[in-house]
Each structure stands twice: as structure tokens, then as C-alpha cells.
Amino acid sequence: MEISARGRLEVRITAADVGKRVSVRRLNDPAAEGEKFTDTVGVLASWDDDVLVITRKSGETVHIPEASLVAGKVVPAAPARRRGPAATYEELAHAATRAWRPVESERLGEWELRASSGFTRRANSVLPLGDPGMPLEAALDVVRRWYGDRGLPAYIQTATGAEGTQELLCAELERLGWVREVSAEMWIGALAPIADRGEPDEVAGVVLSREADEAWLARYQRKGVSEVALEVLGSGPSVWFASVPGEAGGVPAAIGRCVVDGRWAGFAAVEVDPALRRQGLATRVMAALAQRALDEGASAAWLQVESENVGAREMYARMGFAAHHVYHHYREPGACGGEPRTTGC
Structure with a gap:
């Protein structure tokens, strides 16, 4: 944590650091048992009404009262992977969507709206790479109407945990009531x-x-x-x-x-x-x-695996695969849960 020349912990982040990767230490509830402090590392998604919102690599969103902070600083991006092919999040996102093409798609600015009569979330969700060309809430209204016209719940696929991923968008979706329903990891390795x-x-x-x-x-x-x-x-x-x-x-x-x-x-x-x-x-x-x-x-390989699939993860690790980023599907507020479908809940 950030320590001053006098040996004291200091908070060296402000609301101007929203969007940057930070490390903070906060006081725990005095009534709680265990450690006195908790450390959190992730992207500072917002700092409003005296509350910091930090999105961890896993996509978990942590709300931290400003009054509980004892130290904080901006930290470098997570170190690059030491094995396997080099790859950016955007490159992998494009490769994955080309490998699982929807039956129908439409552009909303730089976003891609994808639908396939409810067969898998990947083929029935928005891939939000870049700018939708309008304010976020207006874009989400368009998204909900587009999927509603097709009898489908609206899903948005996001990612966290790598350079260029969408921690800020995840935090905004959660603020607006969208529900993170499914998360998995993208793994890559040499072929x-x-x-x-x-x-x-x-x-x-x-x-x-x-x-x-x-x-x-x-x-x-x-x-x-x-x-x-x-x-x-x-x-x-x-x-x-x-x-x-x-x-x-x-x-x-x-x-x-x-x-x-x-x-x-x-x-x-x-x-x-x-x-x-x-x-x-x-x-x-x-x-x-x-x-x-x-x-x-x-020359390079990718695959997607859920965190609960222990056997598959062990096998892929033996083959030389390693996690690159985590991806998530956010469901619109009030929609049915479970796999996308064309019928009711």
C-alpha cells in the first residue's frame, strides 16, 4: 500500500482516477471477527456519494465507503502472461464471435446485436466493443426493444480481467439493475x-x-x-x-x-x-x-470454460492453456432467467 516518508498509510487516489487499476486498503467493520483490514485490487469503476465501486478481475463488484479507506494508490496493469501466445481482449472477442455466428445480427454503433432464436447466450447477446453511438441508457433501451421484438430476453456479454476489458460497463449495468447471470473464462495456449x-x-x-x-x-x-x-x-x-x-x-x-x-x-x-x-x-x-x-x-488456440468445471480446467492446464480473461452475460432487469428461449418463463 502507499506509505508516506513518515511511515503512515495514505490514500493517494481520487475520483479523477476512475477507470484506472487501483489497490486500496479499508477498515473492516469493528464488530466483525478476523482481520482488521481488507485489501482490494481492481478497476475503480466509480466514486460517487462517498462510495467507491471497484471491479475485480473476476467481475465481482466491491462497494467501499470512502470513510473506511486507510490507503490507496494507482497500480500498473496486471503483468503480462508468461506463456502461450500474445493476444488482446478485442482480438479474442472477435475470433470467438466469428466462430459462433448468430443467425441474425445488427450494428448499434460499434456494438453488435446478435440473435439466434434463443440457442445459447453467446449467439443471443450484445457484443459491446466500442461506442454504441448514443448514451448508455438510450442504447440499452434500443437493445431491450430489439430483443423484445424477437421474443428474447436482452443479454449483454462483457469481459473483465485483461487490458481493454469492460469493468466500467459492468459496473454501470449493475447500477442500472442488469443481472450478471453467467460467467466463464477464456483460456488460450499454443496449438x-x-x-x-x-x-x-x-x-x-x-x-x-x-x-x-x-x-x-x-x-x-x-x-x-x-x-x-x-x-x-x-x-x-x-x-x-x-x-x-x-x-x-x-x-x-x-x-x-x-x-x-x-x-x-x-x-x-x-x-x-x-x-x-x-x-x-x-x-x-x-x-x-x-x-x-x-x-x-x-498456431494458437482458445477455448471457453466455466469455473465450476474442475475436470476440464485441469485437463486444459495440462495442455498448456491458461486463463486470459473472464467473460459475463448480463440479463436485462425483470427478464426470465436461464438459457435464452423463445417461449415464456
């Missing part, structure tokens, strides 16, 4: 080590196709896949579907999807028969897809 994890004979046993056939869809966790869903699944610059055949040619033992886009290969829908997990099937699927992506000139 070649993923391909190297598959033995040649094992990779040769993985079937690659340009289309998701009925067998592949039978293993896919989202049931009742519609024509809209098939259109989204098949979207992207160069899409590949992988399957490890099951017994007697039935439902595959494992599946996966990969979209090759320039230097990036994006992995998704890696799923394994629950009775066959921890036998290396997911690794085989990803190795086969990675080898195909390398053949097409890609």
Missing part, C-alpha cells in the same frame, strides 16, 4: 503442444467431418437441436467436427468442434461419454483437431 499429446494411431482413430451428423448430435449435450442450432454450429471460417466412434457404430464415445480462423483455432463442444471419462478420449479429440488446424496454418 502445437496440443497436437503433440495424441499418439499417431489414436489420432488416426478420430473421425473428422465438415458437418455435425446425427451421431455427433446424439452425443452433444444440448438436446433437441434445431435448424437454427445447426446453422450456428456450422458457422465460422473453417469448421471441423470430431468423433471417436462408439460401440457398434452407435453414439460416439467422444466429440469436439474446432474453428480455424487465421492463427487461431477455437475449441468447443468437447464431450465424452460419462462412462468413459478419464481415459484420454477428450485429449485424443483435441489432438486430432489441433493437427488439422496446424495443417491449415493456425
Whole structure:
């Protein structure tokens, strides 16, 4: 924390530092047990009515009474990752949206409004990169009408935890009553080590196709896949579907999807028969897809994983992936929760 020449803690931030990364120390409630102080690091999202709002890397918003501050300073951006490919948030956001294209989209300034009859939040949410071309509350009114006209709740996809992410927008959405419903992480890594994890004979046993056939869809966790869903699944610059055949040619033992886009290969829908997990099937699927992506000139990989999916996170870490940023979906006030859909709650 900031310490003066006389050895005293000092608060060296002001409301003029909104938008900067800060580190603050505050006094805890005297009635609470435990430590006397709490430290918070994140982006200073606002400082109004004697309350600081700080958004942490995880997207958590912390409200701190000004009177409880004992020290504070502006700190440098989080250090760059030490392994894997270099990437900006904006580059990854564009790569991810090209790999999961909505059936319908429309521009609102630099924002992109995306709709696909309720199939996944990613394909039914606003990607707010840049300026919507009007004040935020007016833009949110347009967003709510646009999704309402399509029978969908309005969602906005934001990100935190990396340079250029949207901590300020997250804080504003929460102030306006939008509800953070789902968060996950974007992980990235080098592509070649993923391909190297598959033995040649094992990779040769993985079937690659340009289309998701009925067998592949039978293993896919989202049931009742519609024509809209098939259109989204098949979207992207160069899409590949992988399957490890099951017994007697039935439902595959494992599946996966990969979209090759320039230097990036994006992995998704890696799923394994629950009775066959921890036998290396997911690794085989990803190795086969990675080898195909390398053949097409890609060198880096990305994927999205939920924090609760411990098994997947451990596997991806072993492959050399590491978290780049956290992304969130904010739902409009008063709308139904759960997956987007075209029917009522």
C-alpha cells in the first residue's frame, strides 16, 4: 500500500482516477471477527456519494465507503502472461464471435446485436466493443426493444480481467439493475503442444467431418437441436467436427468442434461419454483437431470454460492453456432467467 516518508498509510487516489487499476486498503467493520483490514485490487469503476465501486478481475463488484479507506494508490496493469501466445481482449472477442455466428445480427454503433432464436447466450447477446453511438441508457433501451421484438430476453456479454476489458460497463449495468447471470473464462495456449499429446494411431482413430451428423448430435449435450442450432454450429471460417466412434457404430464415445480462423483455432463442444471419462478420449479429440488446424496454418488456440468445471480446467492446464480473461452475460432487469428461449418463463 502507499506509505508516506513518515511511515503512515495514505490514500493517494481520487475520483479523477476512475477507470484506472487501483489497490486500496479499508477498515473492516469493528464488530466483525478476523482481520482488521481488507485489501482490494481492481478497476475503480466509480466514486460517487462517498462510495467507491471497484471491479475485480473476476467481475465481482466491491462497494467501499470512502470513510473506511486507510490507503490507496494507482497500480500498473496486471503483468503480462508468461506463456502461450500474445493476444488482446478485442482480438479474442472477435475470433470467438466469428466462430459462433448468430443467425441474425445488427450494428448499434460499434456494438453488435446478435440473435439466434434463443440457442445459447453467446449467439443471443450484445457484443459491446466500442461506442454504441448514443448514451448508455438510450442504447440499452434500443437493445431491450430489439430483443423484445424477437421474443428474447436482452443479454449483454462483457469481459473483465485483461487490458481493454469492460469493468466500467459492468459496473454501470449493475447500477442500472442488469443481472450478471453467467460467467466463464477464456483460456488460450499454443496449438502445437496440443497436437503433440495424441499418439499417431489414436489420432488416426478420430473421425473428422465438415458437418455435425446425427451421431455427433446424439452425443452433444444440448438436446433437441434445431435448424437454427445447426446453422450456428456450422458457422465460422473453417469448421471441423470430431468423433471417436462408439460401440457398434452407435453414439460416439467422444466429440469436439474446432474453428480455424487465421492463427487461431477455437475449441468447443468437447464431450465424452460419462462412462468413459478419464481415459484420454477428450485429449485424443483435441489432438486430432489441433493437427488439422496446424495443417491449415493456425498456431494458437482458445477455448471457453466455466469455473465450476474442475475436470476440464485441469485437463486444459495440462495442455498448456491458461486463463486470459473472464467473460459475463448480463440479463436485462425483470427478464426470465436461464438459457435464452423463445417461449415464456
